[in-house]
Amino acid sequence: MKDIPPLFRLETYDYELPPELIAQYPPKERTESRLLVLDRQKGCILHHDRFREIEKYFKAGDILVVNDSRVFPARLYGQKETGGRVEILLLRLPEAGRPVPALYRGKRLRPGTRLRFEAGLQAVVQESLSPGKVLLQLEAEGDLLALIEKIGRVPLPPYIKRPDEKEDLFRYQTVYARKPGSVAAPTAGFHFTEELLKKLAQKGVKLLSITLHVGYGTFAPVKCADIRQHRIHEEYVEIAPETAETINRAKEAGSAVFAVGTTTLRALEFAAQKTGRVEAVSAWCDLYIYPGFRFRVVDHLITNFHLPRSSLLILVAAFAGLDLIKKAYQEAIKRRYRFFSYGDAMLIL
DSSP states (O other), X not given: OTTSOGGGBGGGGOOOOOGGGBOSSOOSSGGGSEEEEEETTTTEEEEEEEGGGGGGGOOTTOEEEEEOEEEOOOXXXXXXXXXXXXXXXXXXXXBTTBOEEEEEESSOOOTTOXXXXXXXXXXXXXXXXXXXXXXEEEEOSSOHHHHHHHHOBXXXXXXXOSOOOTTHHHHSSOTTOOEEEESSOOGGGGGOOXXXXXXXXXXXXXXXXXXEOOOGGGGOBOOOSBGGXXXXXXXXXXXXXXXXXXXXXXXXXXXXXXXXXHHHHHHHHHHTTTTSSOOOEEEEEOOOXXXXXXXXXXXXXXXXXXXXTBHHHHHHHHHHOHHHHXXXXXXXXXXXXXXXXXXXXXXXX
């Protein structure tokens, strides 16, 4: 441990969070979330606002980039042929005829085990990948994805200690979600409403969409004592040619790029790794961002408050500076901000 600089020690990215600050429900109105505003050049906290006030930080010509991935109802409840209950979490959007990795709760699932769900959906365990993780072959009559949309449940994160409710179908989703594929939401976008997006458009801000399908690995804590040794999970990214070109032209004209969420930031920086300009991509992204990373695209980041010892907390520390992020989190806890998926937001300028 002595040989690891403090900036790269995992323990540096730990903090104590009172459990009652972990938001269990979303606020009544999306834009009523609180907004902590940081200035990374000055290294200071600028303001404590409400999210609805965020428009004042934009100028005409600025670019707002969002992740339009849609969370699909990846949690399934079923039974084994013996009658035992089983809970399944699909880790990817299923494709007809192809097995899909899944997590499960319950007694060990052996290869060959058949599972039965509602509405005629069945699955056969193809392979045991690791404790609690298997490869499933799903079987259904008709449209498999439509059936999962019908019987699946919202995959709320593990720190939300309650069953999913009807409201979660809408609130654990951004208003601009279009392309199904995520098993965890790009939560920084939860705070936007159609009305707020219209106000930004009227101000001359251009809204662009990219896609990064968020995997369950986003909740996985970093375990390496030296954070530089961590290997991040892969996630599928799509950026259209016209989107890439619009961002590049805006940057050349001196306009600012606002990324909504760490997923959007990772996708954009991944697409600029080769040339420094955003390129059209359709690929699996394993870009791991930690302090020392050179940001080439994103000027401002809208994000939520992240789990201790997580790759997301490490990313925002790389973007804003570790000292500023530690100061901001301490202030947020002191002022009783709400943390994690359904919690409050931060704008890093």
